[in-house]
Amino acid sequence: MKLIKRLSLILLLLWSTTPVWSDGGLLFKGKLRLLKPTTLQVKDLNGNLILSCSINQNGVFETEKKNIIPDVYTLYIGNTEQNIYLENVPVSINGYFDEKNPEQSSLSFTGIDSFLTLQNYMPTEKDPDIATISTSVKGKLTPAMASALAYLADVNNYQSNKMLLDMIPEQDRKSLSAKWLINRVEILSHQIIGAECPDFTFIDANEKNVSLKDFRGKIVVLDFCASWCGPCRKEMRSMLTIYNELKADDLEFISVSLDDSEAKWRKMLDEEKLPWVMLWDKTGFPKNSKTPSTIQNAYGFYSIPFLVVIDKEGKLAARNVRGEQVREAILKIRK
Numbered sequence: 001m002k003l004i005k006r007l008s009l010i011l012l013l014l015w016s017t018t019p020v021w022s023d024g025g026l027l028f029k030g031k032l033r034l035l036k037p038t039t040l041q042v043k044d045l046n047g048n049l050i051l052s053c054s055i056n057q058n059g060v061f062e063t064e065k066k067n068i069i070p071d072v073y074t075l076y077i078g079n080t081e082q083n084i085y086l087e088n089v090p091v092s093i094n095g096y097f098d099e100k101n102p103e104q105s106s107l108s109f110t111g112i113d114s115f116l117t118l119q120n121y122m123p124t125e126k127d128p129d130i131a132t133i134s135t136s137v138k139g140k141l142t143p144a145m146a147s148a149l150a151y152l153a154d155v156n157n158y159q160s161n162k163m164l165l166d167m168i169p170e171q172d173r174k175s176l177s178a179k180w181l182i183n184r185v186e187i188l189s190h191q192i193i194g195a196e197c198p199d200f201t202f203i204d205a206n207e208k209n210v211s212l213k214d215f216r217g218k219i220v221v222l223d224f225c226a227s228w229c230g231p232c233r234k235e236m237r238s239m240l241t242i243y244n245e246l247k248a249d250d251l252e253f254i255s256v257s258l259d260d261s262e263a264k265w266r267k268m269l270d271e272e273k274l275p276w277v278m279l280w281d282k283t284g285f286p287k288n289s290k291t292p293s294t295i296q297n298a299y300g301f302y303s304i305p306f307l308v309v310i311d312k313e314g315k316l317a318a319r320n321v322r323g324e325q326v327r328e329a330i331l332k333i334r335k
Contacts (some may be wrong), residue, residue, distance in 0.1 A: 026051070026086055029062035030093040032107075038078035038099055042086070045072060045151075045176040066088075070114075070144040071175040072151045085115040085148040117141075118149050129320060133160035143172035150184065151177040156300055158188040189302040191319065197222075197297040197310050202279040205269055210279055214316070215252050219333050220310040221326055223255040224301060226285055227268035232305040236272055237320060241306075242327050243276060250312065251330065252277060256295070258304065260284035282331060309333070 028040055032055055040061060042051040051063040052072060078099040088161040091111035098104040104118035121140075132151035133153060143201050146167040155161070165185050168178055201211040212220070218298065223239065225232035236255065243253050253276035259265040264282045283293045285304070293303060299308065301320070309318040318329035 024090060024274045025065040025067045025088050026091070027063050027065040028053070028091050030060075030091065032059040032061070032093065033096045034059055035098060035100065038097070039076070040093075043074045043076070043181060045074070045180070069175050070142070070148075072148045072177045083152060084112065084154070085118055085145065086112070087114055087144075088201065089113075114142075114145055118152060119324060121149055122153055123155055128154060128156045131155040131160075131304070132157045133164065135163065137230055138163070138167065141167065141179075143168040144175055147173075147175055147178040147181045150223075156188065156191070158192045161185050161188055165323040173197070187297055188300065190298065193316055193318070195316050196314055197308070197316050199242055200256075200281075200295060200298070202281050204277060204279055210277065212254075212310075215254070217312050218252045218313050219312060219317075221251075221330070222254045222299075222308045222310060223253065224258060224295070224299070224304050224306045225255055226258045226304060227264045228259070229304050233268075233272065235305040235307070238323050239326065240274065242323075242330075246327065246330055250334070254279060256281055258283070258285040258293070 026042075028042065028051060034055065034057065035327065037056050039052065039054055040063070041049060042063075043049055050068065053061050053063045055061040055077075068086065071085070072083050075082050075084050077093075077097060080099065080102050089111045091109065093107055093109055095107040096105055097107060118141075121133060121137045123133060125131035131153065132155060133149065137146075146164045150161055150164045153160075161181060162185050165181050168181075173179065173182060181270070189195060195297065197212065199212045204210045212222075221239065221243075223232075223236070225236065227233075239253060242324050242325050243251075253274075255276065256279045257265045257268065258281055259268070261284075262280060262282070269278055272308055281293070281295055283295070286293055286296070296302060299306070299319075305322070307319075307321050307326060308316060309321060309326060311317045311333050317333055318325065321329060328334060
């Protein structure tokens with residue numbers, strides 16, 4: 001993640017003069033002033049190598065030419081990397097590159113006009129749960145650019161992603177980012193208020209399989225947590241007050257632990273002694289933020305604690321709530 005951020009600083013220095021459309025194929029060429037020889041690589045979103053060349057001390061380089069599907073690719077210069085939208089247009093890179101301190105680099109690019117256009121529509125909000133894509137983008141992008149924008153922006157807003165997917169005709173959904181977007185919209189469709197919540201099955205303290213569907217007909221407060229998460233433990237104690245005040249036959253609290261070991265989870269059970277359903281997802285919490293677990297994908301969360309409130313019909317009533325917001329969501333359903 002640090003390397004990606006470093007190269008992002010470089011890309012703030014971009015300028016472009018090459019015409020956007022060309023059938024000539026993609027290639028990279030240019031001249032860089034270097035402290036030491038390095039390499040340039042381009043890979044697709046599956047990690048397959050598309051282009052590669054060495055950049056020697058004299059700094060002059062040129063890759064072969066290759067026809068590509070316009071899409072998001074990852075550009076590597078030495079140990080730095082950056083996702084970038086590319087088309088069948090030659091790209092030139094010139095200037096000074098400091099691999100050890102990339103933020104000290106000064107580079108100019110040509111041939112990436114469409115990528116720069118996408119920057120105009122990137123959300124200003126940093127929180128992916130709050131960020132949205134402006135509807136002003138409609139009619140401004142090619143289908144390939146629409147899916148690329150979705151991938152690069154990576155927002156959790158269903159309407160924004162669905163809007164971009166709707167801009168891509170069925171026959172143009174062949175790129176990797178388009179396939180990613182199709183899956184993204186399907187996942188997010190279960191995360192909008194009123195959507196049916198994805199079912200799951202995890203073990204409880206008695207090693208019995210328990211599913212979300214077992215609680216249909218009740219209001220469910222679903223808490224994703226872990227023993228090592230201090231804020232999670234604090235939130236549990238806050239929830240205990242709400243539980244004691246509002247408990248009734250129509251309400252159930254469920255905490256799902258993402259601990260990486262059963263022993264740690266059971267130790268938390270002994271320490272907290274909470275009166276509600278305690279489950280364990282043995283998949284654990286992913287060590288790589290790029291590969292969220294099945295339950296994280298289903299409910300759209302990447303950090304914990306994360307709480308949702310589900311109505312008696314199994315539909316999402318509130319998501320990413322805490323403390324008094326949980327109480328308000330329960331009372332709203334009971335009205």
